Amino acid sequence: MEKDKKGKIGKYYLPFLVGFLSIFISYVWESSEVITLSYRVNELKKELISLENRNCNLKVRLYRYINLANIDRIARQEKGMVFPRSEDILFLNTDFKDSKISSKKPTSISSKGFKRCLEKVAS
Amino acid sequence: MILTLIVLEIRLYYIQVISHPRYKKIADKQFISVRQSELRRGIIYDRNGNELAIESEANSVYAIPSSIANPGKTARKLALLLDLSEKEILKKLQTRNSFVWLRRKIDIETADKIKNLHIKGIKLISEGKRFYPENELASQVIGLAGLDNQGLSGIESSFDKFLTGKAEKTFRRKDGFGREVIAAGNDYGVEADGCNVVTTIDKVIQYIAEVELNRACEETKAKLGIIIVQDCQTGEILALANLPSFNGNSPSPEKYKYLDIPAVSNIFEPGSTFKAIVAAALLEENLVRLKDLFYCENGFYLSNGLPIRDHEADGWLTFVQVLEKSSNIGIAKAGQLLKKDTLYQYARDFGFGNYTGIRLPGETPGILKNPKDWSEISLSRLSFGQGIGVTAIQLVSAFSCLANRGVLMEPMVVKKIIDSRGEVIKEFNPYQVRRVISYKTAQTLTETLCQTVENGTGKEAKTVGYRVAGKTGTAQKFDPATAKYSETNYIASFAGYLPADRPRVTILVMIDEPQGFYWGGSVAAPVFSRVGLRVMQYLGVPPES
Numbered sequence A: 001m002e003k004d005k006k007g008k009i010g011k012y013y014l015p016f017l018v019g020f021l022s023i024f025i026s027y028v029w030e031s032s033e034v035i036t037l038s039y040r041v042n043e044l045k046k047e048l049i050s051l052e053n054r055n056c057n058l059k060v061r062l063y064r065y066i067n068l069a070n071i072d073r074i075a076r077q078e079k080g081m082v083f084p085r086s087e088d089i090l091f092l093n094t095d096f097k098d099s100k101i102s103s104k105k106p107t108s109i110s111s112k113g114f115k116r117c118l119e120k121v122a123s
Numbered sequence B: 001m002i003l004t005l006i007v008l009e010i011r012l013y014y015i016q017v018i019s020h021p022r023y024k025k026i027a028d029k030q031f032i033s034v035r036q037s038e039l040r041r042g043i044i045y046d047r048n049g050n051e052l053a054i055e056s057e058a059n060s061v062y063a064i065p066s067s068i069a070n071p072g073k074t075a076r077k078l079a080l081l082l083d084l085s086e087k088e089i090l091k092k093l094q095t096r097n098s099f100v101w102l103r104r105k106i107d108i109e110t111a112d113k114i115k116n117l118h119i120k121g122i123k124l125i126s127e128g129k130r131f132y133p134e135n136e137l138a139s140q141v142i143g144l145a146g147l148d149n150q151g152l153s154g155i156e157s158s159f160d161k162f163l164t165g166k167a168e169k170t171f172r173r174k175d176g177f178g179r180e181v182i183a184a185g186n187d188y189g190v191e192a193d194g195c196n197v198v199t200t201i202d203k204v205i206q207y208i209a210e211v212e213l214n215r216a217c218e219e220t221k222a223k224l225g226i227i228i229v230q231d232c233q234t235g236e237i238l239a240l241a242n243l244p245s246f247n248g249n250s251p252s253p254e255k256y257k258y259l260d261i262p263a264v265s266n267i268f269e270p271g272s273t274f275k276a277i278v279a280a281a282l283l284e285e286n287l288v289r290l291k292d293l294f295y296c297e298n299g300f301y302l303s304n305g306l307p308i309r310d311h312e313a314d315g316w317l318t319f320v321q322v323l324e325k326s327s328n329i330g331i332a333k334a335g336q337l338l339k340k341d342t343l344y345q346y347a348r349d350f351g352f353g354n355y356t357g358i359r360l361p362g363e364t365p366g367i368l369k370n371p372k373d374w375s376e377i378s379l380s381r382l383s384f385g386q387g388i389g390v391t392a393i394q395l396v397s398a399f400s401c402l403a404n405r406g407v408l409m410e411p412m413v414v415k416k417i418i419d420s421r422g423e424v425i426k427e428f429n430p431y432q433v434r435r436v437i438s439y440k441t442a443q444t445l446t447e448t449l450c451q452t453v454e455n456g457t458g459k460e461a462k463t464v465g466y467r468v469a470g471k472t473g474t475a476q477k478f479d480p481a482t483a484k485y486s487e488t489n490y491i492a493s494f495a496g497y498l499p500a501d502r503p504r505v506t507i508l509v510m511i512d513e514p515q516g517f518y519w520g521g522s523v524a525a526p527v528f529s530r531v532g533l534r535v536m537q538y539l540g541v542p543p544e545s
Helices: A002-066 A068-078 A111-122 B002-018 B020-031 B071-082 B086-093 B108-117 B154-158 B203-220 B253-258 B271-284 B319-324 B328-335 B340-349 B378-383 B392-403 B439-455 B525-539
Strands: B032-035 B051-063 B100-106 B122-131 B170-174 B196-199 B224-231 B237-243 B293-295 B300-303 B306-309 B316-318 B407-409 B414-418 B424-427 B432-435 B469-479 B484-498 B505-512
Touching (some): A002 A068, A002 B051, A002 B122, A068 B203, B002 B020, B051 B071, B051 B108, B071 B100, B071 B108, B086 B100, B100 B108, B100 B122, B203 B237, B203 B505, B203 B525, B224 B525, B271 B319, B271 B328, B271 B378, B271 B392, B271 B439, B271 B484, B293 B328, B306 B328, B316 B319, B319 B328, B319 B439, B340 B378, B392 B407, B392 B439, B392 B469, B392 B505, B439 B469, B484 B525, B505 B525
Antiparallel strands (some): B032 B170, B051 B100, B051 B122, B196 B414, B300 B306, B414 B424, B469 B484, B484 B505
């Protein structure tokens, strides 16, 4: 009689217990995973900032060499370069728009014609 | 037993329910961090996408005075590295504060040296610092950002609210070790890095202008110099060079002296360059024809009791020759054909006596008195550019109006603003302010101004291969001490545009107080020629001849 009773308890309550435990464990597991991942996200964020800063520092170092004044100095003083004479310059046919002004408010920049021409030349 | 349980339950109820807000507050203090991120300041670009101002990393040195064992020795060690006096550092280290800045935003090399000293109580913190890749280039237009990343001058100041970004205070949960945890209830707030500003400045044209301005100011030992290059069809400023300028990367406090932009904030008398404006008004009103003759009194004329002098003793001159030879007497006589109100209205229409709307800080409207306040001599004086105060940006815009066949464009230095995700949030399109003179008058005047360069005072502005229309100016500076025009201090200027037939750019060269030669034709015109030629070549404008 008592065995039957225990069997009944085991039959009805054990699955409930297992279910409850699995939900509980998965909740704990999920929470722990979220926290672990959030640590990882934060680490990656810090790494990103550090890489961005490093990139900035490299840019700063690069600009010390490639700024116009430095390039000009190297070209003139170290390489002995000079400006070309006007007759040595070959101009492409740039087909600029006539500068007639319409009464309409301008909406585009004047370099459009120049860009279009460059595209033509490139193609 | 029951009594104990009841007491315990009452105590639990008191802690869990009644004292809940208090304990929650204590717990939140321990587990929630409040922070406000330091956001990246936006980048300033030139019109072709070259960076003119970027954000870099810098270290700031601070001290915790209570942790420093030997302040005297520490001050001695740091003085040389931080470029501060030993006394100054010692004073900071001996304060009772728990935290004191020693030096903000030092370079990486110095930071490394300080790190290697391993001094207890001396710490370094990483902060954002503005870096200007081209050093002095366009320094006054770009401006300067302060130690706390706030704009102090130039575009850095006028577009500060876009460049700064948006950072709200945010709340994050943290664990027992102080590490941030992603959890429900975190408030990430709004964090957006600063927007990027695209200017109309062309880095190369700016460089050309600055090199030539430097050369001119060195040769003439001038006090100040300005060169403005403007796209006459759109009003876009391609270069705005001012001297003296500063290097925004330099730690020296000297740079704070030159934050103003003289091209928009300094007022000067335009001198003979203003004759072009008077000529425009006379031609538009049909009061003179190009062949009309004016007697120039052999170089000396008393107008209402006050003398007007010419630099050459000329007799009868046509109106074209009056402009060619820049005769003060000739233009004064011609100017008197205009009514006071008419000349005033034309000057206003050309943009004088008003803000141009360039969106740079410190702009002044100049001085243009109401005709009611003009004296008997005002009309003749104004005709050759005395008694009016203009800014360089107003003068260049007025000449651009002539080049643009009579339509005044609003000068602009910023093309667009782009947010940190690359989306354009604001675009500034070229804006026609008004038509000031007719197409025909503008063309006639352009031809006349070409003659000024071909045969007149502006000969040295001739540019190989391109026809130039322009006008020289030599203005005596007003000396407030003597309340008279100075006999020694002048402003030499040249304003013009090229190619005259299809103008692309307007250039103004202004040299303040040149030593030795002081004529606009001999000091400013050659600079115009050199800048003009190189700009034409750079823009790929083929020569006309």
